[in-house]
Amino acid sequence: MNKNLLWKLLFIIGTMLFFLFGIFGIPKSVSGEGLMTALTDHIHLGLDLKGGTHLILQVQVNDAVNVDAQNAVEVLKEQFRSHKIEYTEISQPDPQNNPDHLVIKGVPLEARSDLRSIVQDRLPEYDVNSGANNAWVLAMKASKLNDLKNRAVSQAIETIRNRVDALGVSEPTIQEHGLGQYQILVQLPGIDDPGRVKDLIQNTAMLEIKQVIGGPYPSQQAALQDKGGIVPIDQILLPGNTLGGRTEGEQWFLVSRVSAVSGKDLRHADPSSDQNGQPDVNFQLTRDGGQRFYNFTSAHVKESLAVVLDNKVREVASINEPIRDQVQISGHMDAQAAKDLSMILNSGALPASIHYLEERTVGPSLGADSIRSGITAAVIGMVAVLVFMLVYYRGAGINADVALILNLIILLGFLGWSTIAGVNVALTLPGIAGVILTVGMGVDSNVLIFERIREELKNGKTPPSAVDQGFSHAWITIVDTHVTTIVSAAILFIFGSGPVKGFATTLTFGLLANLFTAVFVSRVIFDWVLSRKQRGEALSI
Amino acid sequence: MEFFHNVNIDFLGKKWYFLSFSLIFSVAGLLSLLFWHGIPWGVDFRGGTLVYVRFSHPPDVSAIRAAMDRAGLRNPKIQPYDQPSLNEVLIDLDVRETSEAALDQGKTKIINALETNPPAGKQDLNNASSLAIKNYLMDKDPMHLGTDAEAKYTAQAQAIVDFRDKVRGGVLSSLDELKGAQAVDPAAAASMPDGFYLSDFGVRNVEIVGPQVGGQLRTQAGLATLYSLLGMLVYLGFRFEWIYGIAAVVTVFHDTLITVGAFSLLAPRFEISLTVIAAILTLIGYSNNDTIVVFDRIRENIKLMRREKLSEIVNRSINQTLSRTILTAGLTFLTVLALFLFGGEVLRGFSLALVIGILIGTYSSIAIAAPILVAYQEWRIEKGKRPVGMPVARAR
Numbered sequence: 022m023n024k025n026l027l028w029k030l031l032f033i034i035g036t037m038l039f040f041l042f043g044i045f046g047i048p049k050s051v052s053g054e055g056l057m058t059a060l061t062d063h064i065h066l067g068l069d070l071k072g073g074t075h076l077i078l079q080v081q082v083n084d085a086v087n088v089d090a091q092n093a094v095e096v097l098k099e100q101f102r103s104h105k106i107e108y109t110e111i112s113q114p115d116p117q118n119n120p121d122h123l124v125i126k127g128v129p130l131e132a133r134s135d136l137r138s139i140v141q142d143r144l145p146e147y148d149v150n151s152g153a154n155n156a157w158v159l160a161m162k163a164s165k166l167n168d169l170k171n172r173a174v175s176q177a178i179e180t181i182r183n184r185v186d187a188l189g190v191s192e193p194t195i196q197e198h199g200l201g202q203y204q205i206l207v208q209l210p211g212i213d214d215p216g217r218v219k220d221l222i223q224n225t226a227m228l229e230i231k232q233v234i235g236g237p238y239p240s241q242q243a244a245l246q247d248k249g250g251i252v253p254i255d256q257i258l259l260p261g262n263t264l265g266g267r268t269e270g271e272q273w274f275l276v277s278r279v280s281a282v283s284g285k286d287l288r289h290a291d292p293s294s295d296q297n298g299q300p301d302v303n304f305q306l307t308r309d310g311g312q313r314f315y316n317f318t319s320a321h322v323k324e325s326l327a328v329v330l331d332n333k334v335r336e337v338a339s340i341n342e343p344i345r346d347q348v349q350i351s352g353h354m355d356a357q358a359a360k361d362l363s364m365i366l367n368s369g370a371l372p373a374s375i376h377y378l379e380e381r382t383v384g385p386s387l388g389a390d391s392i393r394s395g396i397t398a399a400v401i402g403m404v405a406v407l408v409f410m411l412v413y414y415r416g417a418g419i420n421a422d423v424a425l426i427l428n429l430i431i432l433l434g435f436l437g438w439s440t441i442a443g444v445n446v447a448l449t450l451p452g453i454a455g456v457i458l459t460v461g462m463g464v465d466s467n468v469l470i471f472e473r474i475r476e477e478l479k480n481g482k483t484p485p486s487a488v489d490q491g492f493s494h495a496w497i498t499i500v501d502t503h504v505t506t507i508v509s510a511a512i513l514f515i516f517g518s519g520p521v522k523g524f525a526t527t528l529t530f531g532l533l534a535n536l537f538t539a540v541f542v543s544r545v546i547f548d549w550v551l552s553r554k555q556r557g558e559a560l561s562i
Numbered sequence: 563m564e565f566f567h568n569v570n571i572d573f574l575g576k577k578w579y580f581l582s583f584s585l586i587f588s589v590a591g592l593l594s595l596l597f598w599h600g601i602p603w604g605v606d607f608r609g610g611t612l613v614y615v616r617f618s619h620p621p622d623v624s625a626i627r628a629a630m631d632r633a634g635l636r637n638p639k640i641q642p643y644d645q646p647s648l649n650e651v652l653i654d655l656d657v658r659e660t661s662e663a664a665l666d667q668g669k670t671k672i673i674n675a676l677e678t679n680p681p682a683g684k685q686d687l688n689n690a691s692s693l694a695i696k697n698y699l700m701d702k703d704p705m706h707l708g709t710d711a712e713a714k715y716t717a718q719a720q721a722i723v724d725f726r727d728k729v730r731g732g733v734l735s736s737l738d739e740l741k742g743a744q745a746v747d748p749a750a751a752a753s754m755p756d757g758f759y760l761s762d763f764g765v766r767n768v769e770i771v772g773p774q775v776g777g778q779l780r781t782q783a784g785l786a787t788l789y790s791l792l793g794m795l796v797y798l799g800f801r802f803e804w805i806y807g808i809a810a811v812v813t814v815f816h817d818t819l820i821t822v823g824a825f826s827l828l829a830p831r832f833e834i835s836l837t838v839i840a841a842i843l844t845l846i847g848y849s850n851n852d853t854i855v856v857f858d859r860i861r862e863n864i865k866l867m868r869r870e871k872l873s874e875i876v877n878r879s880i881n882q883t884l885s886r887t888i889l890t891a892g893l894t895f896l897t898v899l900a901l902f903l904f905g906g907e908v909l910r911g912f913s914l915a916l917v918i919g920i921l922i923g924t925y926s927s928i929a930i931a932a933p934i935l936v937a938y939q940e941w942r943i944e945k946g947k948r949p950v951g952m953p954v955a956r957a958r
Contacts, residue, residue, distance in 0.1 A: 030934075069837075077775060079774075079938075100762075120798060163671075199778065201780070202778065207680065212762075213692060213723065213727075214674075214691030214692070214693055214694075216666075216691070217691060217693055290950070321863075330895040376663075376665075376770065377665040377666075378665070378771075378774060378775045379665075379770065379771050379772060379775050380665055380666055380768065380770040380773040381768065381769045382767065382768045383767055384727055384732055384765075384766040384767045390908070391905075391906055391909060393906075393909040394904055394905050394906030394908075394909065395901070395905055395906070395909060397904050397905075398900045398901040398903070398904040398909070398913075399897075399900075399901070401900040402896060402897030402899075402900035402901065403897070403903060405893075405896050405897070405900065406584075406893050406896060406897060409893060410893075412563060413563045413889070414563075415563075427872070448906075449911070450837050450840070450912065451836070451837055451840035454837070454840040454841055454843075454844045454912065455840075455844070456845050457844065457894075457897060457898065457901070457916070458844045458848060459850075460894075461848060461890070461893075461894035462847075462848075462851055462896065464889075464890055464893045464894065465851060465855075465886075465890040465894075466894075467887055468886045468889045468890050469855065472883075472885050472886040475564075476882070478786060491711055494862070497858060497862075498854065498858040498859075499859075501801055501858055502850075502851040502854045502855065503853045503856060504797060505794050505797050505798065505850055506847045506851060508790070508793045508794065508797050508852065509790035509791070509793055509794055509847065509850075510790075510847075512786065512789045512790040512792075512793045513786050513790050513792075513843065516782070516785055516786040516789055517782065517783070517786040521783060521786055521836075521839065521840065521843070523840075524840040524844070528847070540954075542727055545766055557805070
């Protein structure tokens with residue numbers, strides 16, 4: 022055998038070992054069962070094959086924008102007060118659809134430059150323009166707005182991940198879904214109960230700290246009576262749901278509509294105990310949040326604040342002194358309550374609420390059924406193809422069969438290596454479609470080459486030159502077919518969603534593998550066979 | 563072995579037959595898409611609730627329908643699913659039964675409607691989650707494990723759920739069955755009747771898609787396909803000539819139309835789900851592959867046979883590649899047919915799309931793509947222009 026050929030053979034064997042390692046790793050035992058566990062450790066199945074819970078959530082990013090805009094309203098009011106600028110109204114005309122739009126009415130003409138400089142200094146993220154009827158319109162800068170919304174999504178993802186980790190799910194998927202629609206995909210293999218997952222995620226609702234204006238009241242009516250039947254526009258009535266079961270029956274609180282700080286201002290909360298050994302909760306705010314909290318607490322010393330989670334008052338505490346970013350809540354609280362409150366504070370760092378868009382549970386039995394039948398079908402199909410190639414092309418059929426099997430090894434090995442590398446490309450039903458197309462195109466490449474070699478032999482070429490011609494002619498076609506398909510697959514990968522992506526991934530790697538196996542490997546085998554033949558001996562094809 | 567030996571069929575001479583064949587199928591599909599069944603979107607795209615329920619006895623569809631009506635569900639579709647021996651029913655609710663606020667309200671209503679006379683204070687083991695079972699075992703502590711039993715009872719609960727879902731296929735008919743179950747402790751099994759009863763059904767699978775996702779997915783899948791076709795067009799235009807790219811894209815469009823049309827004609831037996839979309843993408847790839855093989859041969863032969871008419875060259879190229887076309891198509895068809903026959907109910911729609919797609923995709927590269935090239939060339943000649951891809955002679 023010539024040296025060149027030997028190197029190529031070694032390269033092929035090396036590649037095969039590399040991808041076999043990807044599939045099996047180093048199996049603990051070589052028994053069937055040992056190989057099976059090694060295989061399932063390395064190649065992960067998608068939810069559609071394995072069973073589990075799949076959820077798509079919509080983050081209501083406008084919530085986060087609303088919180089920011091309400092803060093801006095407060096900042097403006099305060100600044101106008103200290104600069105003695107008159108105004109009749111500062112409002113958010115359309116909090117539903119344009120939460121970042123603020124309108125200021127009734128500011129005298131001579132104060133316009135003051136107004137501009139206030140916005141520039143204190144609210145640099147807003148643009149200010151004059152509107153109709155002497156009004157001023159503030160709108161958040163587009164880049165800031167996007168930033169705020171994206172941060173809401175990534176914070177939500179982080180929070181949900183923390184919560185899901187507590188479930189102990191192996192390989193959970195929690196990631197942004199779709200193209201910028203502020204959606205999150207949550208996939209939990211092996212979890213059969215979506216209700217439980219949703220409860221867990223729902224716990225991470227919106228957190229705010231608000232000023233307590235009145236209460237507790239024993240009922241909603243009592244609160245309304247106290248206020249003469251009308252809740253002022255800047256206040257809301259919230260039900261209480263305090264921790265630790267310290268209170269009996271219903272409780273209602275009247276709190277400020279605007280929150281002093283919200284979930285996004287919170288850094289971290291810990292349960293601990295004060296110098297007397299009493300349980301308490303310490304939490305840190307961001308610098309910006311700390312500044313606002315300082316303004317709020319200085320204005321309301323000796324009054325009370327409410328920790329509001331998902332529009333329920335979870336804790337009420339009195340404000341002893343102005344507080345910046347290091348906050349301690351203590352007093353009549355047991356250790357469990359301190360732990361729960363800090364957990365709520367931490368998990369409640371969700372700056373926006375969530376809606377569910379999609380929910381799927383695949384029962385483990387159904388997934389197992391589709392795998393079993395899918396594998397049966399794939400094996401039957403593969404065996405039929407392999408046998409046919411042997412019968413139809415005899416000696417050359419071995420090339421085709423080796424190339425096809427190697428192609429599958431590389432494809433599965435790629436999936437295995439993705440697990441080792443931590444990228445986790447799972448095999449899904451659409452992924453299997455990609456494998457089928459790969460096998461089809463693999464067979465096709467071999468058939469193209471062999472038919473061409475046969476043609477060249479028929480035209481009277483010697484075996485070595487027929488093989489050479491066959492490969493070089495078929496090569497052009499194979500490149501064209503593969504490149505077009507890979508181009509389409511790449512575009513599908515970029516623009517498609519979950520299942521379409523799975524298809525595109527296996528297809529792309531299958532085709533790349535096929536270029537290697539059907540052309541390079543098959544050629545090496547031909548060269549090897551030819552090198553052992555006498556000159557003029559016929560080729561088995 | 564060799565199937566085809568020096569074949570010489572006049573494919574282009576039969577172009578009118580091909581055209582009428584394609585027209586019949588595309589128009590039939592198109593009419594069904596426009597005026598009859600429309601596009602039979604699966605739940606992924608139209609939104610709605612699908613609940614797959616397995617019963618412990620042959621299901622009585624009319625009784626189920628009556629229960630759904632009593633629960634106030636609007637127009638539920640109830641049909642037997644998969645083989646009759648599996649006692650499985652698919653309940654399909656309109657998208658109106660889901661809402662932004664409570665996505666799963668339809669599912670809850672179905673389960674409540676099917677629970678007939680639940681004994682007070684007991685849970686339905688056929689529809690209990692492993693968590694509920696664990697909590698019950700922790701409470702009851704039948705194995706006397708004391709306080710530190712969480713891990714063991716979690717494993718017990720999982721073993722019970724596994725037995726129910728994997729061994730018994732999702733539904734138990736007697737609580738006594740648990741006593742013989744693998745990995746289930748006899749004491750735990752014996753304690754179950756105190757807290758659980760068995761209904762006659764188990765929910766195997768649930769798919770709920772809210773109203774806004776469907777539209778979004780449709781747009782996304784459509785755009786992705788459109789862009790990938792554009793990519794194909796550009797690559798072929800660059801490698802061959804523009805007309806080749808256009809012919810390939812028209813061919814692929816023809817294949818997709820006929821396949822989607824077939825789904826529409828067969829509705830509601832088959833629906834276009836996300837996996838069917840993957841199958842359609844596969845057939846696009848396959849058909850395109852087939853077309854390029856023929857095109858490549860045409861390009862090669864144009865260089866060799868300079869004096870021949872293009873129709874002659876195209877015919878020769880199709881015949882030369884015919885053996886490979888039939889072989890590849892046959893073998894791929896074999897794989898896909900195995901999937902259709904043995905792949906199970908979940909894969910049925912997916913493999914049907916592939917079965918149709920491979921047949922049409924093979925046919926179309928011969929019957930559609932090649933004739934388009936020739937027709938275009940003849941049209942150019944008639945207009946007195948130089949045919950694309952032909953060599954030019956210029957005065958020096």
